[in-house]
């Protein structure tokens with residue numbers, strides 16, 4: 001039996017936990033802040049349900065084989081107590097988050113050989129604790145190497161593709177390019193379809209152009225047409241899709257602004273690259289939330 005714990009079974013964590021729990025060889029525990037009875041996920045394959053063990057406190061938990069961290073970047077502090085209980089000598093911790101700084105908060109606490117950053121493109125929206133709409137099957141990309149092959153095995157019976165990549169830096173910045181544009185949705189509180197508005201699309205392109213410049217300075221291999229690719233992706237998506245930054249603002253939660261736009265400004269400053277568009281959306285969304 002493979003023991004798996006998912007910390008933060010929200011939109012992404014809940015979707016993964018539900019899929020992983022479909023395999024009777026997996027013993028799945030979800031570590032929650034807000035408890036629920038069971039997971040109900042509307043997937044592209046049809047509805048699935050799962051009843052993993054629901055832990056509301058780290059007390060009584062013991063080390064598992066795999067821990068998936070799926071809390072937001074602003075909830076890192078609350079994640080640590082779970083790790084203390086769940087991580088043993090042989091535990092691998094996979095960090096499923098947006099941004100380009102996946103493992104930084106956990107380094108020093110988890111051995112580098114057992115810490116795996118993961119870029120996730122699984123659009124999912126949570127309507128209530130345990131109730132999720134998964135809009136696309138999507139993919140997870142992790143660096144090729146230690147743990148990657150074993151991690152891929154966990155997903156073989158799911159429609160989610162687990163891909164091993166040689167250049168994780170490039171993949172993380174490519175995903176950041178998509179996510180930094182999503183600040184426009186959070187600003188105007190309108191879902192993906194707003195990208196059909198040429199004015200909004202041009203603001204998105206400005207955010208992505210800065211991301212491309214900074215990402216290249218950080219060693220990512222990013223193409224010149226990435227801003228247009230991002231807009232094409234938004235326009236091809238279901239116009240009602242709500243990204244997770246937009247969902248946070250709409251729900252009055254904190255936002256992952258620093259991880260998704262602030263990081264472009266911070267890393268841009270290190271390289272002497274101007275990032276006025278990203279600085280502006282950080283300032284406006286911070287002001288809107290204050």
Ligand SMILES: NC(=O)C1=CN([C@@H]2O[C@H](COP(=O)(O)OP(=O)(O)OC[C@H]3O[C@@H](n4cnc5c(N)ncnc54)[C@H](OP(=O)(O)O)[C@@H]3O)[C@@H](O)[C@H]2O)C=CC1
Pocket residue numbers: 007008009010011012013031032033034070071072073075077078079096097098120121122123124125126129243244256
């Ligand atoms: N949603 C999406 O489509 C995608 C999101 N991502 C990224 O994935 C990550 C997760 O996002 P997403 O799933 O949308 O986030 P959600 O807000 O839907 O889920 C986060 C979950 O973490 C829980 N949580 C917070 N603190 C704790 C804690 N101390 N202990 C246990 N659980 C806790 C929350 O609990 P509570 O129920 O109380 O709020 C919530 O269930 C983010 O980095 C996001 O950017 C990446 C790709 C797609």
Ligand SMILES: CC(C)(CO)C(=O)C(=O)O
Pocket residue numbers: 098120121122123124178179182242243244245
């Ligand atoms: C844009 C999207 C849905 C892509 O997976 C995402 O990463 C998010 O909502 O945070």
